Amino acid sequence: MATGRTSSDKDFPYWLVAAGTIAVIIAVVIVTNDLYLEVLNIVSKGVWITIFVTLVGFTLASALGLLIAVMGLSQSLVLRQIARFYVEIIRGVPILVLLFYIAFVGAPGFVHAWNFLTSPLQEAGLLSELRVRDISLMWRAIISLTIGYSAFIAEVFRAGILAVDEGQIEAAQALGLSRWQRFRLIIMPQALRTILPPLGNDFVAMVKDSSLVSVLGVADLTQMGKVYASGSFRFFETYSIVAYLYLLLTVGLSLALRALERRLRQAGNVDEPA
Template identity: 75%
Template sequence: MAAPQSSDMSGKGDYPWWLVALVVIAVSLAAVIISNDIFSEVFTVVFKGLGVTVFVTLMGFVLATTLGLGIALMALSEHSSLRQIARFYTEVIRGVPILVLLFYIAFVGAPGLVVAANFISAPLISAGWMEPVVVRDISLMWRAILALMIGYSAFIAEVFRAGILSVDKGQVEAAKALGLSRYQRFRLVIFPQAIRVILPPLGNDFIAMVKDSSLVSVLGVADITQMGKVYASGSFRFFETYSIVAYVYLVLTIGLSLGLRGLERRLRRAEQR
């Protein structure tokens, strides 16, 4: 009996033996973690940072997607000034490494934001109606989220821009002829078609942010990487600790990748109906 067929990224009907191998490895490692006291202890410590990693990733991605969509719409605006601002933002932010941006937002941007907030609210502060804001009021976790938002918004803006430009101009002109407003054209005609082009690279950016969220550990944010780093520095069990850290990230990223592929297949089937 022939092996069942399954579509992979290349579109060929190859059976996903790579997935079978990954599942076998993942189950085997899970068995080792459960049966080995050292690995079990490390996993318990590292797992405590999972909630922070998920929160930082989700909040950063939602904010980055929102900002990226706004930048993309500016880049496609009829006003030259808005297009120039969008291009300036995109080129500058894409040219700065995420780690450098993380330090800059955490130790330069946040203090600057506090100074600006206190300047704007100076009358209220002098009247005694509110207390001045201090830098420590902005947690390191939210500084990290802000850095991820800014860093990824430039890449996501280009994803949205390419997806919107992929829609046939004739359909946009037809929507105009029907009397649809700019918002209605975007919501009813442009975005439903553009999402097919946008979804795969947007999903890749989400998976990349899961991995880049580990950079927040340099600020002491208690994510998966930070919890592992603290444990390893105290126990000197570097092999066990970073093996578990890598295992957890792989489970997260591969699980997300499979989920996104499933969503893409559903969208393709829906188009064919």
């Protein structure tokens, strides 16, 4: 049934034009205003920490999440129950609480356990004693984000793997492909098209949640803004710049991921028989 709207009217990204126009106007204001320019120069120093924490944390979370998803689909009852226990428990803990727990409980506990297990090597002079301060707060934050997001990513991988047609897996098995070959050549290429949108959402969400590492004093974008604002009392200018930089990161990533989705969808349509 006709809707009275053309495809070009419906699909044209008017919101992007509006957002881009606002972004350009804000950029001009920042460049032409000495105060905003000073805030930008100071706050932007934390952008690289934000990017580093996000990239490393998401990469580790994806690897751990894939492992948990495979365990959850295993034929072993024990592995399935371990995976389900991990997912349900970790998803029930807020990221901020997990961050505090890993930083101030998990890290000291790991240090004590490590020193206990390696005490013979330490007494022989082969290893030095590990101290809690040897584990940087940034890496404690990365580990916290890794653990917290891995539970959600595991469910994304599990849903994507289950969406693959069982007949294709059976056909690959009949052709003599090993389990690893079936997973690498048949399952993951098809599952990727399904999991990419939610996986991209999790990636963008981690960019925003990386701001939580500022509570540990990690010099990310939010922490640099907090320090500057507390010293200058320029709260409006500072947090406006912080929000602007986060929007540039998240909206830019969202657009890039949508472009990748379209390319994969088009590639899938080309592969299908006419």
